[in-house]
Amino acid sequence: EGYEVAILGATGAVGTRLIQQLEESTIPVSKVRLLASSRSAGKTLHFKGQPVTVEEAKPESFEGVDIVLASAGGSVSKKLLPEAVKRGAVCVDNTSAFRMDPDVPLVVPEVNEKALYKHHGIIANPNCSTIQMMVALEPIRKAFGLKQIIVSTYQAASGAGQSALNELYSEAQDYLDDKEMSADIFPTKGDKEHYPLAFNLLPQIDVLEDNLYSHEEWKMIHETKKIMLDDMDSPEIKVTATCVRVPVPISHGESIYIEVENKDDASVEKIRQLIEDAPGAVLQDDPAHQVYPQPINATGKRETFVGRIRPDLENKGAFNMWVVSDNLLKGAAWNTVQIAERLVADNLVEVK
Ligand code: A2P
Missing domain, CATH: 3.30.360.10 (Dihydrodipicolinate Reductase; domain 2)
Incomplete structure (x- = not known):
């Protein structure tokens, strides 16, 4: 029961906070996938006390994933998020890759949560400042x-x-x-x-x-x-x-x-x-x-x-x-997880 969530860039400064904010969030998580570069593949991180092996991020990594939280750099998001959307996931992207795309909502939940209803699979997290x-x-x-x-x-x-x-x-x-x-x-x-x-x-x-x-x-x-x-x-x-x-x-x-x-x-x-x-x-x-x-x-x-x-x-x-x-929190990981919480609460993510 719950959502399968992938964290892209899980070993980074924001990624480690994404793990922690997701642990403390209201989102029911059935499975978490921790993705990073080939340099980190095989490394062990933890989610709610359970060990999780970091995998190299590839298009196939998103099979079965419902929600992607991404913070591995703009070029990684540009390449991999369309692959995740193709596989039915909704992505909240902390990079600047899609922020100015007119089809992509740019959301601070306290300000413009309603923009989430117009999403086409990708929602952008604004710049920290x-x-x-x-x-x-x-x-x-x-x-x-x-x-x-x-x-x-x-x-x-x-x-x-x-x-x-x-x-x-x-x-x-x-x-x-x-x-x-x-x-x-x-x-x-x-x-x-x-x-x-x-x-x-x-x-x-x-x-x-x-x-x-x-x-x-x-x-x-x-x-x-x-x-x-x-x-x-x-x-x-x-x-x-x-x-x-x-x-x-x-x-x-x-x-x-x-x-x-x-x-x-x-x-x-x-x-x-x-x-x-x-x-x-x-x-x-x-x-x-x-x-x-x-x-x-x-x-x-x-x-x-x-x-x-x-x-x-x-x-x-x-x-x-x-x-x-x-x-790293309101400027990045928390705003990203907060957007995901609102998506779930408003039924804007489908569970596969
Ligand atoms: P890795 O630790 O394997 O390099 P930061 O913002 O702190 O620099 O973190 C960047 C994050 O993005 C790290 O988790 C890093 O993984 C990940 N990353 C960098 N390049 C890639 C890539 N080509 N594919 C997937 N993840 C990447």
Whole structure:
């Protein structure tokens, strides 16, 4: 009784959290398949205390599978998810491979769960930085409307995967040992130049494009419009972003500036109340006691933490805030499993 679930990329930074989030989810699981590259085939991982042997991911791996949770990189998803759909599975994809496909819903359940009803076998999980921004801003948009979003991100190393996180630790050790830091991954795998992240800041996440924005910044702009307005190019809300990698292992921070539509109605008190009432959000905003969100405290939690809410003193109807969430959980594994939970609850997955 239950669903057969495959986790693609099960050995990675997000994959190991997908296993854990699935263990703790409401989805009845009859069998789990753990898939990765040939390098990991034969390795033993565990699901609910039972040993499971990792298999090399191939098109045939999806025979009999009902739900696929994928986080093995965009090219792997592009190649294998259509094979899984062909075999009758519904896939929730954490990579950027299908996010801008008009036939693929891009979903943050707290914001646009209804988009799941339009799925054709693949549902995309948004970028980690976009997801936590949506959890914090959707209640404000619903109450007052949004004219503009200006966001600067402080993104953790683990967003670039387990090997990138290992690189941050070894660079930090080398720096403390007075050795030269060797940089192979940051700012982004496959680009020409590499720089150390330890004790540094890198204003490049993903490739720099001809339009002068990084691809990560481009994603935040267009994913926000697709999730909030169902149109990746909508002019209705103006969005701009600066994405920065910081030497923090887990949990992204975001400094967000918004201008609301209904300037006369909005206030810090009302925004605080909206965040308190918002699903998936936690208000941590008590300046008198120095309470505000921090990556150290957000790590391991499913919620998005919001604080430092304050008005722009010179521009009525505009506000600043600070938003932190675990990029591997709400930014990736939890949002993916949460989408799968909603698919199951709404009868949008067939059991074979
Ligand atoms: P493996 O551990 O065998 O390399 P991360 O995001 O932490 O870098 O993890 C990436 C995940 O994607 C890992 O589980 C990795 O498996 C998996 N992966 C990488 N390349 C492939 C591939 N060609 N086919 C299937 N899984 C892959």
